[in-house]
Amino acid sequence: xxxxxxxxxxxxxxxxxxxxxxxxxxxxxxxxxxxxxxxxxxxxxxxxxxxxxxxxxxxxxxxxxxxxxxxxxxxxxxxxxxxxxxxxxxxxxxxxxxxxxxxxxxxxxxxxxxxxxxxxxxxxxxxxxxxxxxxxxxxxxxxxxxxxxxxxxxxxxxxxxxxxxxxxxxxxxxxxxxxxxxxxxxxxxxxxxxxxxxxxxxxxxxxxxxxxxxxxxxxxxxxxxxxxxxxxxxxxxxxxxxxxxxxxxxxxxxxxxxxxxxxxxxxxxxxxxxxxxxxxxxxxxxxxxxxxxxxxxxxxxxxxxxxxxxxxxxxxxxxxxxxxxxxxxxxxxxxxxxxxxxxxxxxxxxxxxxxxxxxxxxxxxxxxxxxxxxxxxxxxxxxxxxxxxxxxxxxxxxxxxxxxxxxxxxxxxxxxxxx
Amino acid sequence: xxxxxxxxxxxxxxxxxxxxxxxxxxxxxxxxxxxxxxxxxxxxxxxxxxxxxxxxxxxxxxxxxxxxxxxxxxx
Numbered sequence: 254x255x256x257x258x259x260x261x262x263x264x265x266x267x268x269x270x271x272x273x274x275x276x277x278x279x280x281x282x283x284x285x286x287x288x289x290x291x292x293x294x295x296x297x298x299x300x301x302x303x304x305x306x307x308x309x310x311x312x313x314x315x316x317x318x319x320x321x322x323x324x325x326x327x328x329x330x331x332x333x334x335x336x337x338x339x340x341x342x343x344x345x346x347x348x349x350x351x352x353x354x355x356x357x358x359x360x361x362x363x364x365x366x367x368x369x370x371x372x373x374x375x376x377x378x379x380x381x382x383x384x385x386x387x388x389x390x391x392x393x394x395x396x397x398x399x400x401x402x403x404x405x406x407x408x409x410x411x412x413x414x415x416x417x418x419x420x421x422x423x424x425x426x427x428x429x430x431x432x433x434x435x436x437x438x439x440x441x442x443x444x445x446x447x448x449x450x451x452x453x454x455x456x457x458x459x460x461x462x463x464x465x466x467x468x469x470x471x472x473x474x475x476x477x478x479x480x481x482x483x484x485x486x487x488x489x490x491x492x493x494x495x496x497x498x499x500x501x502x503x504x505x506x507x508x509x510x511x512x513x514x515x516x517x518x519x520x521x522x523x524x525x526x527x528x529x530x531x532x533x534x535x536x537x538x539x540x541x542x543x544x545x546x547x548x549x550x551x552x553x554x555x556x557x558x559x560x561x562x563x564x565x566x567x568x569x570x571x572x573x574x575x576x577x578x579x580x581x582x583x584x585x586x587x588x589x590x591x592x593x594x595x596x597x598x599x600x601x602x603x604x605x606x607x608x609x610x611x612x613x614x615x616x617x618x619x620x621x622x623x624x625x626x627x628x629x630x631x632x633x634x635x636x637x638x639x640x641x642x643x644x645x646x647x648x649x650x651x652x653x654x655x656x657x658x659x660x661x662x663x664x665x666x667x668x669x670x671x672x
Numbered sequence: 673x674x675x676x677x678x679x680x681x682x683x684x685x686x687x688x689x690x691x692x693x694x695x696x697x698x699x700x701x702x703x704x705x706x707x708x709x710x711x712x713x714x715x716x717x718x719x720x721x722x723x724x725x726x727x728x729x730x731x732x733x734x735x736x737x738x739x740x741x742x743x744x745x746x747x
Contacts, residue, residue: 578737592695595703596699596719603702604709
């Protein structure tokens with residue numbers, strides 16, 4: 254069976270060169286390509302950098318939907334690094350979304366299709382990061398996560414500190430020095446953690462989990478300053494959620510000059526440097542001492558006020574009691590005096606009144622004494638029975654009567670009754 | 673006899689306000705023109721007795737009060 258057309262036949266080198274030429278014809282010029290850096294490495298000897306540019310929407314850990322190997326020659330790498338540093342404080346690192354100028358090339362000796370990186374668009378890279386960070390912050394805010402850790406109230410002096418940092422770093426030394434100089438008895442439990450590079454965010458998360466089990470008063474996450482790329486772990490969504498949902502107040506002291514990291518935003522309290530973070534912790538303890546002193550002063554003042562109020566109330570009551578008692582005694586005395594006076598006036602009056610009455614009777618009696626009438630010529634006529642005769646009624650001729658005068662009595666017989 | 677003694681006791685223990693009340697009653701009687709002369713001496717004597725009791729009570733109260741005030745002032 255013979256084919257309809259002649260099947261081409263290549264040596265490996267021929268096919269490689271054929272492919273290389275074909276690609277050069279297809280993409281005669283450099284072009285821009287956007288993607289996410291993964292598997293970044295620098296070969297120490299040559300200084301060449303190699304990484305994979307993967308489709309950014311690929312899920313982490315899964316097979317990327319698109320991937321190209323990228324080579325960056327040492328000669329261009331330092332220039333590109335400078336451009337990135339100057340314009341956006343970035344360096345090439347994993348997980349960064351970049352827009353690179355590249356040439357598509359096939360390298361026959363390695364049988365590898367690769368992009369040769371010539372330049373980078375720093376604006377794109379920086380803008381993309383900023384945009385992603387902004388979006389993440391917005392989501393966290395909507396979910397209330399930016400405020401959640403801040404709700405923890407530090408209700409006692411925070412002396413038990415769990416520290417997440419790279420032990421032995423300058424940040425660690427500065428932080429510990431500051432606490433030592435405070436003379437407060439801080440108890441620091443340090444968890445040695447990688448604070449930059451791939452996987453550092455999850456290392457920090459792991460550290461959070463471990464130190465939380467010791468129930469410290471505060472967890473401090475610190476590291477010294479670095480480039481934007483160095484600090485990318487602190488913009489990790491997963492770490493941000495772990496910080497926000499932590500049951501312990503989290504303080505951050507991540508060295509940065511311009512804007513805050515997402516970790517700073519969701520933390521309980523954030524400081525610009527590890528030293529400032531330690532100063533803040535010392536200040537928190539100082540605030541408690543000041544509060545206690547203020548309470549002490551308030552208690553003393555209130556006690557004094559209460560006592561002086563009670564004293565003034567007491568002396569007021571005392572003087573009122575004395576005044577009332579004296580007034581009451583005086584009034585009673587006056588009352589008794591009054592009664593005495595009234596009795597001394599009334600009683601003689603009664604006696605006089607009764608005496609006067611007696612005198613009146615005497616006069617009346619004296620005026621009615623018949624002897625006085627008889628002396629003036631009046632007489633009293635009586636029957637023989639001694640009944641006073643005041644009318645001619647029942648008097649008859651021959652009746653014997655007697656008439657009494659002042660000086661004697663005349664007995665007579667009635668001759669005639671004249672009416 | 674026993675009854676009399678009781679009455680005397682009662683009288684000596686009569687309160688200031690009751691004594692004053694009785695004095696007012698006697699005064700009212702004396703002032704009413706209704707007083708029986710036979711009763712007058714008795715009433716006046718009773719009034720005098722009550723007045724003395726009141727005065728005595730008042731004097732002793734005054735002394736007690738002065739004493740308490742002195743103690744309070746010492747404190």
